[in-house]
Amino acid sequence: MAERSGPSRILACILVGLGAFLLAVAILIPTYTVGKLEKTPLDLEVTTIAEGSGSVLNSQALLAGKAEVNTNVPLVSQRYVTTEDPANADVVTLQAGQTLRRTDKQGDTGLLSAIVDRNTVDRQTSMPTNDPVGTIQTQPNQPAEEVPRDGLQYKFPFNAEQKSYPYFDLSARATQDINFVEETEINGLKVYHYNQTIEPVDLSKVVNSPTNKLTLPAEAWGVPGGTLPVTMTRWYTNVRDLWVEPETGVVVKGQEQLHQYYARNKARPEIDVLKVELPFNEETIEYQVQQARDGMDKISTFGRTVPIIAGILGLIALIAGIILGLRGGKGPQPARTTGGGVPPAEGGRHYEGSDAPTEQHDWTTDKTEEIPVADPRRYDQR
Structure with a gap:
């Protein structure tokens, strides 16, 4: 799981950078581009x-x-x-x-x-x-x-x-x-x-x-x-x-x-x-009205519409990048093991590495304690 945090951090950085860029565009377009228009x-x-x-x-x-x-x-x-x-x-x-x-x-x-x-x-x-x-x-x-x-x-x-x-x-x-x-x-x-x-x-x-x-x-x-x-x-x-x-x-x-x-x-x-x-005359008035509307549309597009869209997208990218970065930094940790899976010895002693016993034990020859079986007659309902 630790290996997956690398790409996540890269993507988070990209999103944060993109968000910051779009927010800068949203701020600069009205002051720079509109002045040109x-x-x-x-x-x-x-x-x-x-x-x-x-x-x-x-x-x-x-x-x-x-x-x-x-x-x-x-x-x-x-x-x-x-x-x-x-x-x-x-x-x-x-x-x-x-x-x-x-x-x-x-x-x-x-x-x-x-x-x-x-x-x-x-x-x-x-x-x-x-x-x-x-x-x-x-x-x-x-x-x-x-x-x-x-x-x-x-x-x-x-x-x-x-x-x-x-x-x-x-x-x-x-x-x-x-x-x-x-x-x-x-x-x-x-x-x-x-x-x-x-x-x-x-x-x-x-x-x-x-x-x-x-x-x-x-x-x-x-x-x-x-x-x-x-x-x-x-x-x-x-x-x-x-x-x-x-x-x-x-x-x-x-x-x-x-x-x-x-x-x-x-x-x-x-x-x-x-x-x-x-x-x-009416034709001139209609033409001049359209000229004014065209100019207003250009100013509105770069003065309001584009900055709003860039600002919204920039904010979304910035938040997504921050959340992804935080989640990527809290990835799951690997579980601790006890000597490669070898069970602890009797008496609570734990062997690690070369201290573990190498002799194999035949568990089939061990005597197990007999567990008494209940007499079924005790449950006779008669």
């Missing part, structure tokens, strides 16, 4: 589409000398976000190509604006690093302009909170707080609703473009004054609503109420350039 992917590729209808200034008519506004124009805003260099373990550069077009016209005649935005951000907080400085390109035949920024864009940080965040507006080229409104649900998914209201911004002070401050005869503007020149400034306002899945920071739904207009006083719009409400 809570980062913007280096292969991000997201398309969002927002649709609506509104008022649009007819640019061709304006060039001809008459401010004409088309109403109930179908509009589509499309944004395509990808990643590019510089990108590493800590930062990633997001490139967003965004277009706004009216779908009642074909080709370039329906294109109202096109912007290419590049911005390098921290992969976990989604805040810009300004290393390198972000750029904005509005004309295909002109170089991009460097525009530093200090607010979120396109994505919120992981584990977003119910608070205000700085958010960069591309048209105003300025950062303003976007405020937490409420916790709600979209397609069964918990989301945080944020809102940002941008008061009128003088676009002529943002971008040096001749169309941002324009002088035309009063009659061309459709205001009193005949042929007298009237100078109007182009203004921009927006009400932005975002619904964010807090664990991943994915923007599940977005909506903007855009208004650009010409006016001599920002408080009194005179000619609409663009006035429209553009929410994400």
Whole structure:
């Protein structure tokens, strides 16, 4: 029996070591692996589409000398976000190509604006690093302009909170707080609703473009004054609503109420350039919900499921190893013998080894004491 304790001790050691390893894995995975998962992917590729209808200034008519506004124009805003260099373990550069077009016209005649935005951000907080400085390109035949920024864009940080965040507006080229409104649900998914209201911004002070401050005869503007020149400034306002899945920071739904207009006083719009409400369409919302769920599943798997399973298995292996080790150390002891099985001699003397007598004894010649037999007649019942 003593020979069996060796393998038992080896197995016990293996179980204890395995249990300790699994317990260490259960502790380290949430702190190490989850931190790796809570980062913007280096292969991000997201398309969002927002649709609506509104008022649009007819640019061709304006060039001809008459401010004409088309109403109930179908509009589509499309944004395509990808990643590019510089990108590493800590930062990633997001490139967003965004277009706004009216779908009642074909080709370039329906294109109202096109912007290419590049911005390098921290992969976990989604805040810009300004290393390198972000750029904005509005004309295909002109170089991009460097525009530093200090607010979120396109994505919120992981584990977003119910608070205000700085958010960069591309048209105003300025950062303003976007405020937490409420916790709600979209397609069964918990989301945080944020809102940002941008008061009128003088676009002529943002971008040096001749169309941002324009002088035309009063009659061309459709205001009193005949042929007298009237100078109007182009203004921009927006009400932005975002619904964010807090664990991943994915923007599940977005909506903007855009208004650009010409006016001599920002408080009194005179000619609409663009006035429209553009929410994400249903296909985009469903896609973004699935993106958020996929991210949540990965974080949950490595942050909770795997550590729990590893912890339970590690504890079982550790306990089994300890019990097996203790039982193996208390194996049965060999029985003590009296000189190789030789019976003790008369008088209580015990012979061991070479002291044992070698003469053989013939037990058949011994006389045994006769045991009297009871007389059966004593039990006669008669």
